[in-house]
Amino acid sequence: MKLILASGSPRRHELLTRAQLDFTVMSVDIDETPHIDEAPKAYIERMVATKADAAVEQINKALNEKLKNNQADLPESIIILTADTIGVLADGTTVLVKPSNREDAYRMWQQMSDNVHEVWTAVQATHVSLSSEKASSPNHNPVLQVVNQLQITERTEVTFIALTAEMMSNYWDSGEPADKAGGYGIQGLGAAWVSRINGSYTNVVGLPLAQTLALINDMQVNDIQVKEV
Numbered sequence: 001m002k003l004i005l006a007s008g009s010p011r012r013h014e015l016l017t018r019a020q021l022d023f024t025v026m027s028v029d030i031d032e033t034p035h036i037d038e039a040p041k042a043y044i045e046r047m048v049a050t051k052a053d054a055a056v057e058q059i060n061k062a063l064n065e066k067l068k069n070n071q072a073d074l075p076e077s078i079i080i081l082t083a084d085t086i087g088v089l090a091d092g093t094t095v096l097v098k099p100s101n102r103e104d105a106y107r108m109w110q111q112m113s114d115n116v117h118e119v120w121t122a123v124q125a126t127h128v129s130l131s132s133e134k135a136s137s138p139n140h141n142p143v144l145q146v147v148n149q150l151q152i153t154e155r156t157e158v159t160f161i162a163l164t165a166e167m168m169s170n171y172w173d174s175g176e177p178a179d180k181a182g183g184y185g186i187q188g189l190g191a192a193w194v195s196r197i198n199g200s201y202t203n204v205v206g207l208p209l210a211q212t213l214a215l216i217n218d219m220q221v222n223d224i225q226v227k228e229v
């Protein structure tokens, strides 16, 4: 059994490494634009599912190449992990993704200043396995099929201090906010803006670690051993 983290986020790689699991990493590129009036739950569940579909498609392509070249070392079974993190304002409906530019970040931060918001991370575990019947067929396409998939969504409440224009300007100039949901990193300079959290810290950073390990266990795949530390 192979475990693949389908994420380009260095924070997620770092967090999963802490669980001492053997895994490989791949990146998937999908359109992350929310639909108009899309509710946070619908959006985040769509994102993790779309990332998983994109990962399965990429792995299938790579396996088809291997089959064409008669390479026999195909994994029989793979668990693919995908994740997505968003901010949700206190109104419960406004979704905060990565800021598209400085003005977009300011707009978000003004709503988060001296206020509580939530950070939601959804994680999907997708169990795919090699279909031997299809693998031996002449067109070799596709070779992987989804056996099982499970999703979780974890929510953490985050309270921000009151932000001044100077703080926002300095923070944007640091370069840290651009690739982060809600335009901040609690693990970096953004920590100075957080007066309180209620819930999982790793969830805010992008992967709720304890819950993700429980999700892998729930897939009931016996040969991925989540170590107890």
Ligand SMILES: Cc1cn([C@H]2C[C@H](O)[C@@H](COP(=O)(O)OP(=O)(O)OP(=O)(O)O)O2)c(=O)[nH]c1=O
Residues within 6 Å of the ligand: 006, 007, 008, 009, 010, 011, 012, 027, 028, 032, 083, 084, 085, 086, 098, 119, 179, 180, 181, 182, 184, 185, 186, 187, 190, 204, 205, 206
């Ligand atoms: C709120 C917050 C978010 N983030 C990050 C986690 C995610 O990487 C990012 C949200 O974007 P995502 O779309 O969830 O993830 P990503 O594009 O970085 O990676 P991929 O889709 O390939 O898995 O924001 C922090 O690093 N710290 C924080 O405090």
